[in-house]
Amino acid sequence: MRLSHMDEFSFIQSIRPKYYKQSSVIKGIGDDGAIVKPPFDSDLVMATDTMVNNIHFSLDYMTFEDVGYRVLAANLSDLAAMGSSPLYYLVNITSPKYMTNSNLKRIIDGMKELAGQYKMDLIGGDTTSGNELVITVxxxxxxxxxxxxLRSSARLNDIVFVTGNLGESGYGLKLLQSNVEHHYFNQKHIRPSPRIDFVDATTNVKRMCLNDISDGLSSELYxxxxxxxxxxxxxxxxVPFHDEMASLDHTELRKLTLSSGExxxxxxxxxxxxxxKIREVCDQHQIKVTQIGQVIDDMTTQPTVYINEYGKRKRLNREGYKHGKN
Amino acid sequence: MRLSHMDEFSFIQSIRPKYYKQSSVIKGIGDDGAIVKPPFDSDLVMATDTMVNNIHFSLDYMTFEDVGYRVLAANLSDLAAMGSSPLYYLVNITSPKYMTNSNLKRIIDGMKELAGQYKMDLIGGDTTSGNELVITVxxxxxxxxxxxxLRSSARLNDIVFVTGNLGESGYGLKLLQSNVEHHYFNQKHIRPSPRIDFVDATTNVKRMCLNDISDGLSSELYxxxxxxxxxxxxxxxxVPFHDEMASLDHTELRKLTLSSGExxxxxxxxxxxxxxKIREVCDQHQIKVTQIGQVIDDMTTQPTVYINEYGKRKRLNREGYKHGKN
Structure with missing residues (x-):
């Protein structure tokens, strides 16, 4: 059963934007669907992600606003990985009966906070009851x-690079789960920044292969x-990581930087x-980028990812561990 | 936690279309997002619906294919209500651990069966674990x-009409819940037909206000x-209903035709x-349409829905009951 009519009506009224920032929105929330007229000289990119309470986030250490922010951030990261600039979003929330309309509105408020940075419009969605909180954006x-x-556009001898530092979200989560407050790392997990800034800065770059690091560097490289x-x-x-993480145990540091996602x-x-060109524009926009490797010809037919460490080259597996004895 | 990498990979491979029917699909499943180049002379319509097991459908009397078919049908009905022709869809499934990849594939197969009728392409989605089956399309x-x-485009003295018969899905559900097999009505609930045929037939009609009857006629009229x-x-x-429903108790018949949705x-x-014009083209395409009323000036400022019955006009409420004594 959906929210009762009056509940749903008042909830929709409470989240419905007063105006739309994108002039291409012809009809937003309030009919059976939304109508948009996207720029005729652009392609459209679509991505979608679902997050479930206690699996992808936890209300134990996140506010409702944080949860909304994070689910939208994960989706914006997919747009960034496609080289795309955000336009609109839709939100589907399945929520347990104990959650109030005010709780739901706070989730949407968190999304709007992030969306506002990119002039993105909420143009549709659905709310249903269920046993647990499930959010699709x-x-x-x-x-x-x-x-x-595209992932498929890497070429032989290409530079391999990453933006920012790796493992900060994973480290932030670990600290949160151990009840350690560390604003910087905690926030990296709770309110990650999708790299739309990088996309905007590099629109003139001729060819780039991009992936967002949602499942860990090794997995994305594969x-x-x-x-x-x-x-x-x-x-x-x-591999770039935060100075404060340098003192971590080597195994943990490798796990956080190569295997932990998000x-x-x-x-x-x-x-x-x-x-x-990328270094130049990123320097102008103060976006950290680091070359971490190269696309190589290893004389095999099986696409493989290697790591050079202490003068030796070893195969990495998807989970970020070296093959054979470590 | 999502499906493990190999599971997710093999599942995605199993549902990934071998080719896309819409030539506007530049990149479908297999990257961080899909890329499309929609027809430049068209607007785009978007709609989304979430359904939860044992609330919006039940695996007790529906196959996995039926479930997929029905969730997509509900979404296509929203497109129909916007006067829009289907192009693409995305699917997010949260499923309990006991569900296998084969179960999930059967849900997608059911969607593909319906999508195939409209040359619609599956271009993206996400799978996650959870406590219960939640599907967003x-x-x-x-x-x-x-x-x-649009809902907002009704004008004074307009004809009010409906397509098809009303209450058949609700009656089919009632029979299913009483373990009564009746192929016609059961199927009306399990595999409803969205009225894309009506949309395609009426593209030349100048002005139409449309709503799909998902929550019951009274509610949609309001x-x-x-x-x-x-x-x-x-x-x-x-109000049109199936001959076989004429023998039902009057209260039940009213409830089914005026209040039961879907x-x-x-x-x-x-x-x-x-x-x-609508009657003419619907006649050509063998689509049943019936005039059931009119947009009137009732000299009030509060938009109201009335029902004329046995020579008397009474106010209807959203739930399909008459106001005051019935």
Missing amino acids: TVLGSLPNSKYR EIAEASKVSIAIDWAE DFELVGTCSDEDWN | TVLGSLPNSKYR EIAEASKVSIAIDWAE DFELVGTCSDEDWN
Whole structure:
């Protein structure tokens, strides 16, 4: 059963935007569907993510606003990984009976806080009852000039790079679960920043392969390697992490930087020429980018990811561990 | 936790279309998002619906394929109510651990069966674990020539009409819950037909106000009345239902036809002139349409829905009951 008519009506009224920031929204919330007229010279990108309470987030250490913020951030990260600028979003919430309309509104408020940074409009959704809190967000973005940033576009000898630092969200989560308050790392987990800034800065770059780091660096590198039918070698010494994490146990540091996901940073590959351009514009916009490796020819037919460490090259597996004895 | 990598990978491979029917799909399943290039002379319509096991459907009397079919049908009905032709869909499934990849694939197979009728493409989605089965479908459709079929476009003296018969899904559900097999009515509940055929037949109609009957006729009429700031009077004698339902108790028949939802038929309003055109094209395409009432001036400022019955006009409430003594 959905919310009762009056409850649903008042809830929708409470979240319905007073005006839409995107002039392409013809009809937003309030009919059987939304109508938009996207820019005619752009392609449209769509992505969707579902998060479940106590699996992808927890109300134990997150506010309702945090939860909304984080679910939308994960979706915006997918848009970023496609090289796309955000336009609209839709929200579906299944919630247990003990949750009030005011709780639901706070989830939406958290989303609106993030959406507002990108002039994104909430244009639709659905609310239902259920046993647990399940939130689905679907985002749409524009992609001008056919600048596709696909996983399959890595080429031999490309530079492999990442944005920001790795493992901060995972470290923040660990601290939260141990009841350790550390604003910087905690917030990296609770309110991650999707790298839309990187997308906006690099619209003129000719060719880029991009993935967002939602499941851990190793896993994302394998996705690129397999989609592009190439092999990749990264250097452990170049993997960027926060100074304060340097004192962590080596095994833990490797796990956080190579295997823990949801940093929502980007990993990509590009030519030497494009890398110079990327460094230049990222420098202008104060976005940290680091070369961590290269696309290589390892003379095999099986796309593989390697890590160079202490002068040796070893195979990495998807989970971020080296093959054979570590 | 999502499905494990290999499970998710093999599941995605199993549902990924071999080719896309819509030539506008540039990148479907297999990256961080989908890329499409919608027809430049059309607007885009988006709608989304979430259904939860044992609330909106039940695996007790529905197969996994039925469930998939029905969730997509509900979404297509929203597109129909917007006058839009289906293009693409995205699917998010949260499922309990006892459900196998094969179960999930059967849900998608049911969707594909319906989607195939409209050359619709599955272009994205997400799978997560959870305590109960929750399915969200998001659909996109095209709307050429700015033919908006909004709730707010009813005008004084408009004809009020419905497609098909009312109450068949509700009656089918009742029979299913009483373990009565009746193929026709059971199927009306399990595999409802969204009225995309009506949309396709009426693209040339100048102005139409449309709503799909998902929450019951009375409730939908109120939505039209309030959005258009008009009042509406319908005639009980004109409300169309199946011959076999004529023998039902009067109270039950009224409840089924006026209050039970999910028939996914359409209710609309239009001018006399457009009504002639609608009847003509629906006749050609063998689509049943029935005039059930009119948009009236009742000299009040509060949009109201009335029912004429046995020579008397009484106020209907949202739930389909007459006001005051019945």
